[in-house]
Every structure is written in structure tokens, then in C-alpha cells.
Amino acid sequence: MSSRIPDTHAEAWALLPWLANGRIPASDREWVEAHVAACAECRAEVAAQRMMSTAMNRDGASPESAGTDEQRSFNRLWARIEASESASPASVATGTVQQSSRSSRTVRWLAAAVIVQGFGLALFAFNTLRTSPQSGEIVTVASVSPQTRLNAPAVRIVFAPGASITTINTLLAHQGLSIVSGPGTAGNFTAELSADAVASGASADSVAAVISKDPNVSFAQPVAR
Amino acid sequence: MALKSIESLAPRALGPSPDASERELLERIAKSRDQAAFRTLYGNYYQRLSRLLARMSVRREDIEEVVNDTFWVVWTKAGEFRGASQLSTWIIGIAYRRALNALRRAKIRPVSDEPFDEDSISVASTDDAETDGQWLALGLSRLPVEQRMALELTYTLGHSCEEVAAILDCPVNTVKTRLFRARETLKQVLPSLAGMTGENS
Numbered sequence: 001m002s003s004r005i006p007d008t009h010a011e012a013w014a015l016l017p018w019l020a021n022g023r024i025p026a027s028d029r030e031w032v033e034a035h036v037a038a039c040a041e042c043r044a045e046v047a048a049q050r051m052m053s054t055a056m057n058r059d060g061a062s063p064e065s066a067g068t069d070e071q072r073s074f075n076r077l078w079a080r081i082e083a084s085e086s087a088s089p090a091s092v093a094t095g096t097v098q099q100s101s102r103s104s105r106t107v108r109w110l111a112a113a114v115i116v117q118g119f120g121l122a123l124f125a126f127n128t129l130r131t132s133p134q135s136g137e138i139v140t141v142a143s144v145s146p147q148t149r150l151n152a153p154a155v156r157i158v159f160a161p162g163a164s165i166t167t168i169n170t171l172l173a174h175q176g177l178s179i180v181s182g183p184g185t186a187g188n189f190t191a192e193l194s195a196d197a198v199a200s201g202a203s204a205d206s207v208a209a210v211i212s213k214d215p216n217v218s219f220a221q222p223v224a225r
Numbered sequence: 226m227a228l229k230s231i232e233s234l235a236p237r238a239l240g241p242s243p244d245a246s247e248r249e250l251l252e253r254i255a256k257s258r259d260q261a262a263f264r265t266l267y268g269n270y271y272q273r274l275s276r277l278l279a280r281m282s283v284r285r286e287d288i289e290e291v292v293n294d295t296f297w298v299v300w301t302k303a304g305e306f307r308g309a310s311q312l313s314t315w316i317i318g319i320a321y322r323r324a325l326n327a328l329r330r331a332k333i334r335p336v337s338d339e340p341f342d343e344d345s346i347s348v349a350s351t352d353d354a355e356t357d358g359q360w361l362a363l364g365l366s367r368l369p370v371e372q373r374m375a376l377e378l379t380y381t382l383g384h385s386c387e388e389v390a391a392i393l394d395c396p397v398n399t400v401k402t403r404l405f406r407a408r409e410t411l412k413q414v415l416p417s418l419a420g421m422t423g424e425n426s
Contacts, residue, residue: 014401015386017408023385052411053380055361069289070271074264077293081300185260 009035012042020049072161072218078186079158079219086223152192153204154180154223155211159187163216171216175207190223247312255303267296270313273382274320280377281324281370291327295320310391317382318392321374328370364414372407375400 012035018024019032036042155177159168172179176197182189193202204222212220247269253262271292278288298319306315365373374393378384390397 014405017379017404018386021379021383023383023388025385025387048412049380049408052361052376052408052415056376056380070268073271073289073293074267076289077267077296078260080293080297 009039009042012036012039013045016042016045017049020046020053075158075186076219079156079184079188079221082184082186082188083156083221083223152195153198153202153207154190154192155204155208156219156221156223157189157191157211157217158219159189160216160218167216171211171214175211176202177207188219244311244313248308251299251303251306251312254300255306263296263300266299270296270316274317276381277317277320277374277377278324280365280373281321281328283324283328287327291320291324294323298323311388314384314388314391317378318394321392322394325370360415361411364411367414368407368410371395372403372410375403376407379404 012032015024015028015032016036019029019036024032036046171177172191176194177191178194179189179191193204193207197207208220208222211217247266250259250262250266253259254266274292274295275288278291279285283291295316299316306312310318365376368376371393375389378389378392379386384392386397386400389400393400
């Protein structure tokens with residue numbers, strides 16, 4: 001039994017939205033329901049709110065592409081998080097031993113993932129070259145030498161889901177980029193600029209700006225070094 | 226008996242998620258930087274936040290930015306959530322404030338507030354749902370953003386009055402007033418709603 005029984009039309013009226021959506025507080029439910037049972041105007045109002053609720057739910061229904069959009073959005077966010085954490089690990093860790101241990105675990109896990117996925121890519125590249133002899137000139141992602149140059153400008157890239165190996169290789173070659181690590185957990189690669197590209201005036205910023213507009217690239221960001 | 230139908234009104238498809246399971250996800254994010262938990266939590270809110278932001282007149286191309294800004298905060302502040310409120314209240318509140326700030330700073334552009342052409346609503350349409358949707362769009366476009374949010378959070382996302390107040394950062398009575406005014410405005414626009422008022426059932 002409620003300790004407070006206002007039983008006034010105005011107070012009940014104000015609470016009808018939550019009677020309609022099932023979230024009215026237990027302390028109010030009893031007296032509001034009693035009022036509504038005896039009040040034709042409130043019953044009609046609840047019915048009207050049901051119609052509005054149904055219309056609002058129908059009106060805001062998600063498009064069929066929502067799932068794809070969600071994954072693409074998450075990939076971008078995750079690439080942003082990884083970029084931030086690799087650029088300034090100190091800003092992420094708060095100095096506790098526990099967090100530092102977490103970072104170590106993450107790094108070890110990522111390193112293992114890179115190795116495993118490297119094998120996978122190498123196998124894929126081998127099969128691609130073996131079954132497509134006419135593509136002999138293609139340099140696959142996995143066949144690029146992962147030798148890094150100290151402080152070489154680099155770009156973190158997430159390729160669009162539908163981008164082919166050929167397209168990616170062409171894109172990388174045009175920009176003087178070589179993949180040196182990846183894919184990360186969000187499908188991101190790190191690519192370094194060649195010495196020739198740097199000599200010709202290219203920078204991580206300029207290249208990231210250019211390729212981020214390419215439809216085959218979901219995300220591109222210069223790596224702080 | 227009328228009360229039976231009243232109790233079964235709530236369409237809760239997008240309603241608040243079970244708080245306990247989501248808190249477990251947040252704990253995994255805070256303690257072990259668990260990407261899978263983060264992805265699951267992101268998926269639980271992506272659709273809800275997207276439609277909420279659309280109701281705030283945030284443009285489709287800007288919605289992802291606000292959603293990701295919100296989850297950037299979730300990722301970086303997961304360890305600071307003390308459970309004083311529902312997790313859903315915390316997350317949706319972040320999104321609401323970020324969208325509001327961004328709209329105010331005009332960093333992101335609101336959907337243009339073009340006058341709604343009432344003549345464009347086809348009264349000859351045989352699809353009642355389509356016609357209702359058109360009238361609803363007209364009605365919602367005439368409401369201030371705070372009233373639109375109170376409606377969306379209550380009717381679509383199924384939040385309690387107290388949760389709506391926490392998300393919108395205002396007193397409970399303000400939420401009631403906003404909903405009351407919103408309902409009155411909508412009744413002037415939506416013929417089907419106006420027809421229901423005062424009707425005996």
C-alpha cells in the first residue's frame with residue numbers, strides 16, 4: 001500500500017507516460033492505476049500515448065545497412081584508440097602496476113597476433129601468386145619487407161572491407177608506402193614512407209590526408225614518432 | 226478491464242539493457258582493456274544512440290562522430306564509473322551532452338530546420354502507418370530539442386522519469402513538464418492523437 005495517495009487527476013496525468021512504458025515507480029503505480037480505472041480521460045490519454053509510442057518506434061526503425069555502419073564505425077573508433085595509445089601510452093596508463101601489467105599483456109598479445117596473421121597473409125599471398133601467374137608483377141601486402149627504418153614517417157591505415165589486394169598494393173605503391181606491421185585487432189596496418197617519397201616532399205600527414213579520401217581506405221592517420 | 230491493456234503498452238525492443246551484464250562488460254574494459262567487451266557494449270548502444278542523435282537533428286554524417294566520441298569517453302573513463310546511476314543513463318547522458326555542446330558550438334550542423342510542408346502529407350494514402358509517420362515527423366519538428374529528447378527517452382527507449390532527468394540533467398518535475406508540453410503540442414498536429422483525447426474507451 002502506498003504511503004502517499006494524492007489521487008488527483010493532474011498528478012496522475014503527469015505520470016501516464018511511465019504507466020504506459022511500464023516504468024512508473026512502484027510507490028505510485030497503485031494509486032495511478034486506481035485513478036485511471038475510474039477516469040475515462042486518462043484511459044483515452046494512455047491509449048493515445050500507446051499510438052504515439054508505436055509511431056515513434058516505427059518512425060525510428062533502423063535501415064538495413066545499420067549492421068555494416070556499426071562495424072565500420074567501430075573499426076574507426078578502435079583505430080583511433082590504438083593510434084592514441086601507441087602515440088602516448090603515458091596518457092592512457094595511470095601509473096598503477098595493474099595497468100602496466102595490462103599494457104604488457106596487450107603488447108604481447110598484439111605481437112602474437114601480428115606473427116600469426118603474418119603467416120596467414122604469407123600463405124594467402126603464396127596462393128594468390130601461384131593461382132594467378134599473369135599477375136607476376138604484383139607485390140602483395142605480405143611480401144613487402146617488414147624492415148623498419150628508424151623514425152621513418154609512418155601512417156596507420158584501415159582498408160575498406162571490399163578493397164582487393166591488387167588495389168591495396170597499387171595504392172601503397174603510388175604513395176611510396178610499405179606495410180611494416182599489421183593487421184592489428186581492428187584490421188589496421190602501419191605503413192612507412194619510402195626514403196624516395198620523403199625526399200620528394202611527402203610526409204606522413206600529407207599521405208594520410210590523400211589516402212583517407214580514397215574509397216578503398218576507411219581510416220588513415222599519421223603515426224606520431 | 227482497461228488496466229490489463231495499459232500494462233502491456235510498452236514497446237521495449239530498444240529499452241534499457243540489463244544493467245548488471247553491462248556493468249560486467251564495463252568492468253572487463255576497465256580492468257583488462259577487453260576489446261571484445263568494448264565491442265559488445267558499443268553494439269548495445271550504437272543503434273540507440275544513433276536514433277537519439279537523429280532525433281536531436283544531428284546530421285547522419287555527424288552521428289558517428291558523436292557516438293565514437295561518447296565511446297572514447299567510455300573507454301578512457303571506464304574505471305571511474307562508480308555506479309551512482311544506471312550505466313545506460315551514464316552513457317546516454319554523455320552522448321546527449323556531447324551532441325548538445327557540438328550543436329551549440331555549431332561544430333556539427335543540425336539538420337536544416339526547413340518549414341514542413343503540410344501539403345506534402347498525402348491524405349489519400351492508404352497506408353495509415355506511413356501517414357502517421359509523416360504527421361509525427363511534422364509534430365516532432367515543432368518541438369524544442371529538450372522535449373523531443375524527453376519523448377524519445379520515455380516512449381522509445383523506455384526510461385523511467387528519474388533516468389530521463391539524470392540523462393537530461395534536470396529535475397524530475399522539469400521532465401514531467403517537458404513531456405506534458407510535448408504531448409499538448411503533438412495533439413495539435415497529430416489528428417489521430419487529438420481524436421483520442423476525451424474519447425471514452
